[in-house]
Amino acid sequence: MSVELLINADRCYQMAEERAANYFKSLQVQLIEKTYVHNLTKDIQSWKHNHIHHSLFSFFSRSKGKSDFRGYHNYIQYLDYTGKLDNYLDRSISYIYMRDLGKALDSKETQSRIQDVVDSLKKQLTDSSSSDTDIFSVAGMYKWAQKEGIESTMIWLINKLKTVSSYIPQGMDADHAQRKLIKIIAGVVMQEIEEMGNEISSQERSTKLAKAIRLGYCYGLTYPFIDDLLDANVLSDYEKKRYSDLIRTTLITGTVPALDDWAENNLELLTNIHSELREAFEFIRANQRPDTLKSFFEQSYVFFQSQEVDRAKELTKDTYTNEDLYIPIILKSSSSRLIVRTVLNAAEDEGFNNRTFFYGIYNQLADDFADMFEDLENGAVTPYTYYLNYHQKRDDLINPFELYWSVISNLIHNVYHSDPKACEVILDRAINGLRRFKERMGTKKYNEVMKLFASGNPKFNSLIQKMVGKADDIDFFDKLLRDHMITNLKNERKERDEFLDTVETVRSEINHLLPIPNNDHVSFEKEPIVEAANYSLEGDGKRLRPIITWMMGINEYGLAKSAIVPLLRSLEYMHTASLIFDDLPSQDNASIRRGRSTLHMVYNDAIAELTGLFLTQKAFEEQASIDQFDSKTVLSLIHYSAKMTGEMCKGQAMDLDSRGKQLTLEQLNRLCFYKTGIAFEASLIMPAILANAKEIEMLALKKYAYHAGIAFQIKDDLLDVEGSLNTLGKNIGKDAENNNSTFVSILGSDGAKRAMWDHYCLAIETLKEVPRNTTFLKYLLNYFVNRDH
Template sequence: MNEELIKDADAFYRLAEQKAAHYFESLYIDVMKKTYVSTLINDIQSWKHNHIRHYSLSSLFSRRKGKADSKGYHSYIKWLDYTGKLDNYLDRSISYIFMRDLGKTLESPDTKTRVQRVVDNLKNRLTQSIETDQGEKSDMFTMASLYRKAQEDGIESSFVWLLDKLKTVSSNIPEGMDAEHAQRKLIKIIAGVIMHQLEEMGDEVSSKERSHKLDVAIRLGYSYGLTYPFIDDLLDAKVLCPEEEEQYSDLIRTTLITGSVPELEEWTGSNGDLIRYIHSELREAFEYIKGHQGQDTIKSFLQQAYVFFNSQEVDRLKDLSNSNYTNEEIYIPVILKSSSSRLITRSIINTTEDEGFDSRTFYYGIYNQLADDFADMFDDMKDGAVTPYTYFIKYHDKRSDLINPFELYWTVISNLIHRVYNSDSKTCEVILDRAINGLKRFKERVGTEKYKEVMKLFASGNSNFNDLVQNMVRKADDVDFFDKLLRDHMITSLRNERKEQEEFLDTVEILRKDINSILNIPKDEKFSLSIKEPIVGAANYSLEGDGKRLRPIMTWVMGVKEYGLKESSIEPLLRSLEYMHTASLIFDDLPSQDNASTRRGRKTLHQVYNTAVAELTGLFLTQKAIEEQSCLENFDAKTVLKLIKYSAQMTGDMCKGQAIDLDSKGKQLTLQQLNMMCFYKTGKAFEASLIMPAILANAKESEIKALKKFAYHAGIAFQIKDDILDVEGDQSLLGKSPGKDAENNSSTFVTILGLDGARKEMWEHYCLAMEALQEVPLKITFLKHLLNYIVNRDY
């Protein structure tokens, strides 16, 4: 590596270190003199008038009875709106974000105007679901809602791209790291970059330019955010052995010093596949960021990134068993990494900075870091990580020279309010709200007794100040923040989603095995050994393939779980659906139709036997399906007859769809024609899987109508995903050769719309299907995850 480049990088780091040392020295003096105590006592005494309520006995009782639990996202928003607190709640929340993430001063008239605009917009969105009483069904943070928002901004392609990236990252998070945390952190970083971009471009830009800038912000946010799971978290998690860690750190350091990602040499550790993926993804991300930097800003970006990485490395290499670290060694890296991370976020969108932005961001960073380290101190202690709090806990009784980090925290708050933000009343209000809320949340999480122990350890030495703070923790109201509520909601949602998804996959796998066990057709005893009868063997060959069995699985869930039908009573229906589906595949694969060579990971039926046997087997399975339906003996005859009539109509429609498909080869269909063809080919089978159990359960017509609507859009989404996989799928996963549509000159969503357009169309039908579920008066969890599976599957 070029020695001059190394010197330049180290020189810049030393300058940043000197600046941090000067800042720390001023804080140290204030801690020693305890100047923050009298200042903050006065601030809190003024502040508490807005947060300590005096109630009569009756009003206190009704207040306690009526207050919503802030853990319930929807109910809490509803309660805030009902009590008239929502405006102030959102105002302090958005004001804090403008100050923390955008580096704004709250006394600025322009900032006040922008904050109010965001508050009004957010309030409108939050209260829409309350007014319609839709609750979680219209959650603005569901996948469908987010895609609709992306459509409004013209960035659907960016949204789909991001979903694919997040899915891939999550699947590559190694054991020993938290995939949910990585995903959440990535989303937070992306949101931060988008906020900076929105703030930078204002409201004057055209819709086309706005879409372009938001697209770039999403990709830049992902590119920068990727460094958290794949650099910071990876190195912290001890997934790599020491030799791998050193080799990997050298790669990152070389990149930031030279501005170029080195080639990955032979990897000698056990994590070669992981590192090769990460190296490829990070190189792409780094090049994207570089490509959006001007010549005058790329150097600054690399310098700040180097400071961030190097300060993290300095902290990471600390050993909690070392009792000799100085205060400077503990705190200076914290100041550097906490300030540089925010400076990078602003710099990557290559924008001009407000006057004083750099200074405010530098001084502000340690406040947020100390608050985070306080909240995480027990986890950090467990992991053996060196933070100001863990080090003080371990050595406070042996080292009288150590600064109490909790005192430093309050010193930083005093410094921010009065020196950095010039004693602005709104800033004082918001920062004290945040500080007291942080203590309240910590107390709630660890319990009162543990909280008392912590406060005793970190008490400042001034009883008046300590008592005042704890009194506020006990009594103060209206100090909570939307970003914390949203964070908790996101964590809960991700965990619930993962749990539901695991339950969905478990259910699918169990039912798949159960259904496989009942599909085999016994040989006809009428045929003697001297007469060869290939049809039953051919049918069983097709049925034994590695099918997904989605249709009978859907029917089982709807019939047994939702309508309460007996499992044994609907077995014939499950068989009939799979027989019918398998018959359609046999016909589909014939030389006269798609002429496929593989299906479900094996040779197609006509190749194993011959075309005539395949045709007869398809017909045999179709009739066998009707025979099974006639065996639904636990239901009245009229209901079974209605089901058979519906089944026959559905089969006829599927034949029409296939005929349209065959006739369309070499022709360019319109999107409307393609939708109709795919619904008849695929959507009808999805519909039957839902409607047949509904018919047996005598469901209301309105319910059947809503299920049909869901099936229409889910079926088309399924077909679009098939078309996409036919272009870019993996044959080992698909169980059939990709590229068959192009070989047959078939009209598909990809040939008509292109890959990007096909993805948009798939997500449009995804949203319409999800919206249709809101009209279904049943539990929708399984169908929701079925839809997620449809659009995210790899085969």
């Protein structure tokens, strides 16, 4: 890298500090002169006419709306029903344009863009066909990617998010990290969309969006893997020092140093994080123009160094000046968003730079206010925690709550030049922030906080508290979405863990049900067929089919465990028989299955064939022994089972006949359904038959099984190319060796991954048609596409 692209770290940070110091001085003047009180009193008196309503309906909506309609989908429906959704989305999107995109709201072009986004978002939120698919769910993100033609990039991102989540150690908030990362990516994508404009081809738009997603991920990765990691109590003090030095060296030299010998407890963690960050950094650097690269390094260094300065503060130290407290947060809050444009190689925009620089501290002070007690508990130094500790000892300390209102006044009148829309949105946000804090902390605690921070201006505070208590229509979509995402991420993590625990528990129970006892009455000392059958059954099988039947039969249909034990056995006997036949030299000629030698390798081909036939008959014997249901129902189940077994045989014959032939995708889908989908369908339909489920429900389950089965098979095909013997428990590359047509051979690896996620989304959509709790089926599907064996 050329020397002229490297930065003078001390000089660039000094210049940034000087600018922040000048800004802080101007705020101090306004604070001392209390100009904000006069200005904002007038602003609020005007603002309140749109937000203080004296009707009975207004009282009802304030007192009942939040508690009864606060759920994400319900609240959106409530707003739409009451005619408030347009204004709600307008102020929300306007706020994002100010905060994230650095826009002034007095431009007709900006207003037009905001209206376009509001219309589009409203349509998406109120569309009954998509109301159950969250924007930031895996299915929601992939469906958006399909519309934009960037499926491969979204698959890459989904896998990256999974990787990041797996690296987050105990002591850090994995849900917060993932939400923050998704938010950063969304912000970079929004900035790119604004930069590209409308006069652009669909192909160029797809290219730019794909690149923005990757850049957003690479930049956003710094939050969990640098900022959050250094804030947490995961690394030792020595490790934090070494890690910070490594980041600093990277930003100064433009090159990521090696991790070297890290003889500490967190070597594996830091090796993984170092690798991921290095890949991200090199991608950003490779996509910078020479004329923007220096700016990127400078903004990044200011961001990192201001965080380091703040992080080094100790709450026990009572000598920090006001400048010590506020200048770093002015720098880190503004540089974090100024970086985005340099990441994207966006053109220089002085208006954006100025607005973003002055705006940052507004958000930071609002966040620090909301988090002051959590920060205090963690010993973090913020203007609020420091004032709480030392306001009685230090008369010189600036009250951060009063400074917050000075910042608001400065933004409204000096940065946005008294623009009515900007004033409206900023005051909406400020009053909403106080209301959310009051709801979270409770009235008593809130009043105590206000007594401390707002006692210097009793008349102004009285006006503010009146607005907090009575104002309507001040909620924001990003806050609703944030709460919704956090709730979903926590629930999904809990449900995923419960799913895995349940699967393992049920799997263990099923394993105890499977062994076939020897017949003591025969004249031979042992029965080789039974021994061979048990050898195959004892392998490390996933037992997915009987697990599905267990979960649906017992948990959803309320069937007794004792009643369906024969059905559970029959499903695994049938599946194991199919694997024995599949492994034979006349078919796949496999030598390893479930981590052990295949049956014909241990015994011989004839024993293997007879064992497969034996297990098939044992399956029907088990089904015929089901005795807690009427005979007509059991006969219907056996009839269905026999028909599906025949279809599976047809599928295997089709597979053998297809070898050496190039199948079409339609033929492969059909073959896959016969080989894999039918077995999953049977696991769902057989307990439904016993429960006398309605035909419409069984049709939905069949549709789910079709798409889930194909997704499962595509993952199998991918693992045969990308997996390993250790994780799979069988040899890889068998499809190529046997000259099989697979989704990978027909579509390529990337095309196969897209097809898998297409079927994933179709299966998720189908679950809406199933009138049961489908949480298990959702996580089963997630397991299908995310497994490594």
